[in-house]
Amino acid sequence: EVPLVESGGGLVQPGGSLRLSCLASGFTLSSYWMSWVRQAPGKRLEWVGNIKQDGGEKYYVDSVKGRFTISRDIAKNSLYLQMNSLRAEDTAVYYCARHHLTAFDIWGQGTMVTVSS
């Protein structure tokens, strides 16, 4: 059983939208802070944003504020990343990751998002 599985990536035109999903297995997603982290091809890891256990607090890196929204569905034990007004610089592998012990202890396998015309 893979703890975190992302899906929803693909090719999208600049200015378009995409919603990524992250299905959690083996633990209750709503018991942990959860983050999205991305990695552009050949580049470093970049934290995108996170959501508190109760969904009451969300934080984002400046470059995606106002364009990306993190949400979750407790019943489906799933995390989402709604991405709007996509830009070429948003092209990356997107990982969901669980927060535990002051770190990101579990990562999904990632889903690739390509923004190109």
Next chain:
Amino acid sequence: QSALTQPASVSGSPGQSITISCTGTSSDVGGYNYVSWYQQHPGKAPKFMIYGVNNRPSGVSDRFSGSKSGNTASLTISGLQAEDEADYYCSSYTSSNNWVFGGGTKVTVL
């Protein structure tokens, strides 16, 4: 939020020890004991190696250790092995309620 500063590459021979530095500011590395380290092999997801500056999760070899002094954290790999060849990233919590990663360090086993 600027990335934490790591050397682009570090190399060592099998059996040697190497240290990777991770420099931030008093608003991130220096202000919190929330520094963690990740190992990433090509095409794979990152793997959690160190948390809380100097703690190892279960299953991680004791050849990996972490430390911090001021605004700089460090990861030391002792008894370097071929399987340690990978990219390594540090991460820290920040005063802006954000998280930041380092630029990454490529470790080469000669």
